[in-house]
Amino acid sequence: MNQTVTLTKPQEPWIGSRGRIGVIIPSTNIGVEYDCQRFIPDGVTWHFARFFVEQIDLSSDDMFLAFIDAIRATIPHAMRDIMTAEVDYIMMGMSAETFWGGLEGNAEFTARLREQIGPDMGVTTGANAIDAALKKFGAKRVAALTPYQPVGDEQVHRFFVESGYEVTKVIGLKCDTANSIAHTPQSQVLDVILNELDGEDVDAIVQAGTNLSNVDLFPTLEKQLGKPVIPINVATIWHALRAIGVNDKFQGRGWLFERF
Numbered sequence: 001m002n003q004t005v006t007l008t009k010p011q012e013p014w015i016g017s018r019g020r021i022g023v024i025i026p027s028t029n030i031g032v033e034y035d036c037q038r039f040i041p042d043g044v045t046w047h048f049a050r051f052f053v054e055q056i057d058l059s060s061d062d063m064f065l066a067f068i069d070a071i072r073a074t075i076p077h078a079m080r081d082i083m084t085a086e087v088d089y090i091m092m093g094m095s096a097e098t099f100w101g102g103l104e105g106n107a108e109f110t111a112r113l114r115e116q117i118g119p120d121m122g123v124t125t126g127a128n129a130i131d132a133a134l135k136k137f138g139a140k141r142v143a144a145l146t147p148y149q150p151v152g153d154e155q156v157h158r159f160f161v162e163s164g165y166e167v168t169k170v171i172g173l174k175c176d177t178a179n180s181i182a183h184t185p186q187s188q189v190l191d192v193i194l195n196e197l198d199g200e201d202v203d204a205i206v207q208a209g210t211n212l213s214n215v216d217l218f219p220t221l222e223k224q225l226g227k228p229v230i231p232i233n234v235a236t237i238w239h240a241l242r243a244i245g246v247n248d249k250f251q252g253r254g255w256l257f258e259r260f
Contacts, residue, residue, distance in 0.1 A: 013086070018043030019244040022087035024078050025094060026053045026071065028178040031213035032093035035233040038215055039257070041241065041248040047085050048093075051078035059176040061151040067178065068097060079116035090117060091240040095126035095208045095232050096148065102158040122243050126232045129239035130206050131163050136260045137228045139204035141166045143197040147175040147184065147209035156208055168202050173212075181211040189214060193221060193229070204228040206235075219254045228255055 013020075018041065025032045027050040036046045055070040057063040071094075082090070090113070092098060098106055106127045113123055134142060142165045144156050153172040160167045171192055175181045189212075197205055204227055207214055214231040221229045231254075238256050241248070250257040 016043065016045035016088070018246055019089060019241075020045050020047060020085070020087045021089045021091050021240050021244070022082035022085060023048045023091045023093045024075065024082065025050055025210070026178060027051060028053045028056055029093065029211045030182050031211040032233055034213050035215045035231075036237060038253060039234075039237045039241070039250060041246050044241065044244075044246055047082060047087055049078040049082035051075045053178050056178040057176070058149060058178060061149050064096075064149040064151050068100060071097065076112075076116050079113060083117055089122045089124070089240055089244050091124045091236055092126060093210050093233070093236065095210050096152055096155070098125040098127040099152075099155045099159045099208065101155070103162040105155070106159065124236050124240040124243060126208065126210065126236055127159050129235040130208075130230065130232055131160075132239055133228075133230050133235045133256050133260075134165065134204055134206070136256070137204055139165070139228065141168055141201055141203045143168045143199075143202045143205050144170045145189065145192055145197060145205065145207045146170065146172045147181040147212050148172040149174055168199065169197055171196055175209075178211065181209055182213070184212055186214075186217055189217065190221075198225055198227075202227065204230065206230045206232070208232050210236075215253065219252055222255050230254070230256060 023046055051074040055067045058067055097109055110123055142160055146153055146156055153170045157167050157170045210233055215234055218229045218231050234254055
């Protein structure tokens, strides 16, 4: 005899029962999704929305500025789209714009986001996440690695100085396109950190540029150097998870997730 099974529809979607995080990334970016897939606590889901990057040329200061201007017009579309997925929280998977204009610029950037998502939705930006991570470690003197041109490095330097840190050095790799950031050899990253950024006067080393994935490299560097070495993607993932009350720790993914 056939029996009819009646399913009771849950009050809330069971997918992402502990949190559904909307992640806004450039259309050229492959690093953020790769890194998020290494941090998937039970009951948490990542939901990605891409904003179009037409201006991929980053080969000079002028081209870098043109890139910033272009994405300001396309980010709101991705913000609009991701909200239809009923996400609980927003994480910005891009970094240059979050540092632009220092502390005030980061605040203005967040205010523009709220025009799309409203006043109550929580938001993690790259700049805020790195700042929060450094404060957890009690770092005062910071060195930074970026994939940017000098005009972008100046914004990173400004943000950290205005946030109260002594910035010992910012080194940009001057990647020539938005895509080529992801092609940066790890040997080049190692060379810059070990031979140009690190020193006895440095409490922590941070990396901006979300298409420059270092989630697999930096945990080993922390053990070698004996100090925090923080990729921006790991900082934003950590910040977003902690903001929604998910305090799971991960071993082998860096001190930030092991300790805080």
